Amino acid sequence: MAKSIREIKMAAQRAQMVEEDHGDEGFTCAYCGKVVSTEMAGTQHRNHCPHCLHSLHLDNEPGDRASVCHGDMEPIAVWVRDGGEWAILHRCKECGVIHSNRIAADDESLALMKLALKPVSSLPFPLEFLGRDRQ
């Protein structure tokens, strides 16, 4: 009869989702703890935190809220779509699925740049070796 903590948590998350769909309430980021407003996103599907860019695994298809995983989705890379639009690749720490999400209007530019520059800032070879293998 007593509900498990997981059940209570999921019910709370479901309640939060309903609020999100109305678009007038913010939510608290499960990763960095900052309060996220849904108003500034410039999109109906605010699917990641604009500060740390983390997301939650809530969807199977974008916006369907059908996933039961609810794992932390870590931003692993930026990719540029045809037409120059940036998107973030999110990888779920629980189940390993990778989703692509458009960036939102209020995503922190510094957080985006850090993510985009991450591989360049930790090269797997010394910078002096660049191009040497071409001779």
Ligand SMILES: [Zn+2]
């Ligand atoms: Zn966050």
Ligand SMILES: [Zn+2]
């Ligand atoms: Zn997952």
